[in-house]
Amino acid sequence: MMGTAPAHFLYPAFLLLTCFLSSANASYVVKACVARSLNHTCSPTAITTRRTEQPVTGDCGHTYDQKGSVTWADLTLPDSPEGEDGGVLLVEVTTAISGQSTDGGFFVRPSRRTRQWGRAQLNGKKSATFYLAETGQYSVEFASPEFWRTDAALSFDSLMLFVNPELSIPSNAKIISDDSTVVAEDLGPNEVYVFAADYQYDWGADHVFKVHDNTQIYFEPGAHVKARIVQTEKKVDNVIISGYGILDTHYDLEPDLVGISDDNTHQSIGIYGKNIKVHGVTILNTNPKCDVWGYCLNINANWSPIGDPTDPFGANELQNQALPAPSYKPRKAHCQEKNMDDTPNTNFENCPxxxxxxQKVTFVKCMTWQMGQDGINAGRYGTVDNSFVRVIDDAIKPWDSNGIYTNVTIWQQTLGWPINFGWWNWNQPDENTILEDIYVIHNHNWRSSADWPETQSGQCTIGAIYGSGAVKRAYRLKNIFVETAASCALGLEISKTAYSRHPTSEGCVGSMVDFEIDGIFFDEDFKSGSGYANFISGEANPYPACTGELSGKIENLKIASNVAGKALSESDFVLPASGTVTGLELKRAEDPHPAGSWEKFEGKNAYVGNGATYEIDEDAGAAVTALEQCKERCHSDLSCDCVVFDGQNKLCWKRRGCVAASFDVDPLYDVYVQEEVVDGEGSGGNDDGEIEDGEIKDGDRGGEEGKVGEIPFVPLGVGIGGSVVVGAAAALYWKRRANGARTTLLG
Structure with a gap:
């Protein structure tokens, strides 16, 4: 049963901020308003938030120890009238979560986007005010960088702010009923629908909407729909799924219902066709049972067939195929060039x-909690832009020709690759896909990398265990930014015995040819561990019939990298079959977002009472590879004003409230001040950090007095306060200098 949406379903300008309906949440308080520009003020008002948490309780190996929660808010940044300056969001966030504070820093990631909008105003230790000047997906963190190298990161209660463009919902949209008694409902053709915020879209079991040609489906802000949207029995044309509501896979799927729950339809959104647009939707999987799989979004998946009403498709048909002569069922392709058994596809109606x-996927948010609940695959000619993926398995899956993935923010949980190059593609050319400006803000897959059974690579930032007969060619990756601890950069293997595979009828796997990674940047060195490393290997023992580009080689791979200031070299890789990797080129990449301008104060020190109001890094400081990494640590931290650098021992200390005129004289150190606070005013100003006269005033940041006294004796290499002590002596101790300076290494 449908009803017609009233005219108020048009949502202009900033209205989405105040009318977003959701459940109460005490973890974070978020306030926001639109200011005219940076350094101008407005009066923030409370924003209602939503929350999802690990739904699986008890012992479940498919969660890989991932716990915690995500609180989020959908905000809207208004469009600017032509000829006028655009507005910005002024945001105030307060955390009520135990253990979270600004003591170790304050971050709004991706930091390469947010740090250009100025540092944050700290309102004590549990609250901060800052600007967001562009649409995007942002993680607000009251935690130190070192925290993300510990197991505690796996239980973090996070806050995401999703800043969206304006969206209007047509007033003639029909409201979708919440009282259907069937498992699957048809939407369309030639209709406009809306999920309303005040309806209860919960059928107590899995529910599916099948889309048809020329169909538009909107979500009113606050709508929470426990269902899936699919079409895998045919190819459709012109489908729009749009809005700032929730699509939630919450219930178990009935097994093997064709077009409903067979493996090609095992997705939250899974559609075949052309002119398919998905915008703004938050996609969740909150099923509380263990071992529940299914992608967030899969459009024109190149490993799955058109549904056969007499024979449900199972993904195990592409696993453990007999070699050297695999036998595939004659399943029909949708838009692939060949059917599953490698016979030609002759029907390309409604194929892009x-x-x-x-396909166009924009401002989509994907958040899941188990292995097998992968992220986004947009298919051939698909574009994914300005979206967020937080999953326990592969995040983005560029598995087909001419894809474009840009401005994607990834929070990789405890399993999977943030960027996966493929498993079991059907046999057709796979070339010319582009990935650019990918922000991996966290990557916890170091938790499972050592246990990965198939290769020494574990799950790196980019990788695959590729077992397809499709030759992959001319992929271009540019500006991949990894902000916190990761296990490795690249783990790439081609293998005819890959767990999930689709080799040719002769058992051949395709080569990867002319791939280029033009800039992959790690702000920190890798989190070391046993059983995993950077790894590259082609097929070591191809069958005699497998020659040329079907011999499974990796040819002419170019990598420009920067790992905490250092380029990857061949010695950083495990190359077990070096003859299968030819033309490898490695060089250093230059960060397109350098750590700003700094003024050097040679032979100076800064600490509480002498030119700084707070010591973010105390005691041993942080070991760095070079001065540039020290600056980067501060530039990414929206609460940091300057750094103290010990060039001889490569140690770094972040400071707040830096006043150059008050620095201590000390020939062992240099102080580097970010350009904005070199004027000597530092972060002084009004004591309570209020917003005055249209500008955010830097006030007293509320730091504690510096600790003075002895630091306990530690042997070489043992951490103090989460940092690692480095030096040449067999046994060292740290001692606070009598004048209150930060700790100094003594022999």
């Missing part, structure tokens, strides 16, 4: 032929 009629 360019980016003009290809």
């Amino acid at each position: 032929t360019s980016h003009n009629d290809g």
Whole structure:
């Protein structure tokens, strides 16, 4: 049963901030308003938030120890009238979570985007005010960088702010009923629908909406729909799924219902066709049972067939195929060039032929909690832009030709690759896909990398265990930014015995040819561990018939990298079959977002009472590879004003409230001040950090007095306060200098 939406379903300008309906949440308080520009003020008002947490309780190996929660808010940044300056969001966040504070720093990630908008105003230790000047997906963190190298990171209660563009919902949209008694409902063709915020879209079991041609489906802000949206029995044209509501896979799927729950339809959104647009939706999987799989979003998946009403498809048909002569069922392709058994596909109706009629995925948010609940695959000619993926398995899956993935923010949990190059693609050319400006803000897959059974690579930032006969060619990756601890950069293997595979009828796997990674940046060195490393290997023992580009080689791979200031070299990789990796080129990449401008104060020190109001890094400081990494640590921290650098021992200390005129004289150190606070005013100003006269005033940041006294004796290499002590002596101790300076290494 449908009803017609009233005219108030048009949501202009900033209205989405105040009308977003959701459940109460005491973890964070978020306030926001629109200011005219940076350094101008407005009066923030409370924003209602939503929350999802690990739904699986008890012992479940498929969660890989991932716990915690995500609180989030959908905000709207208004469009600017032509000829006028755009507005910015002024945001105030307060955390009520135990253990979270600004003591170790304050971050709004991706930091390369947010740090250009100025540092934060700290309102004590549990609250901060800052600007967001562009649409995007932002993680607000009251935690130190060192925290993300510990197991405690796996239980972190996080806050995401999703800043969206304006969206209007057509007033003629029909409200979708919440009282259906069937498992699957048809939407369309030639209709406009809306999920309303005040309806209860919970059928007590899995529920599916099948889309048809020329169908538009909108979500009113606050709508929470426990269902899935699919079409895998045919190819459709012109489908729009749009809005700032929730699509939640919450219930078990009935097994093997064709077009409903067979493995090609095992997705929250899974559709075949062209001119398919998905915008703004938050996709969750909150099923509380263990071992429940299914992608967030899969459009024109190149490993799955058109549904056969007499024979449900199972993904195990592409696993453990007999070699050297695999036998595939004659399943029909949708838009692949070949059917599953490698016979030609002759039906390309409603298949995209360019980016003009290809899939477009924008401002989508995907959050899941188990292995097998992968992220986003947009298919051939698909575009994914300005979206967020937080999953326990592979995040983005560029598995087909001419894909474009840009401005994607990834929070990789305890399993999977943030960027996966493929498993079991059907046999057709796979080339010319582009990935650019990918922000991996966290990558916890070091938790499971040592246990990964198939290769020494574990799960790196980029990787695959590729077992397809499709030759992959000319992929271009540019500006991949990894902000916190990761296990490794690249783990790439081609293998005819890959767990999930689709080799040719002769048992051949395709080569990867002319791949280029033009800039992959790690702000920190890798989190070391046993059983995993950077790893590259082609197929070591191809069958005699497998020659040329079907011999499974990795050819002409170019990598420009920067790992805490150092380029990857060949010695950083495990190359077990070096003859299968030819033309490898490695060089250093230059960060397109350098750590700003700094003024050097040679032979100076800064600490509480002498030119700084707070010591973010105390005691041993942080070991760094070079001065640039020290600056980067401060530039990424929106609460940091300057750094103290010990060039001889490569140690770094972050400071707040830096006043150059008050620095201590000390020839062992240099102080580097970010350009904005060199004027000597530092972070002084009004004592309570209020917003005055249209500008955010830097006030007293509320730091504690510096600790003075002895630091306990520690042997070489043992950490103090989470940091690692480095030096040449067999046994060292740290002692606070009598004048209150930060700790100094003594022999």
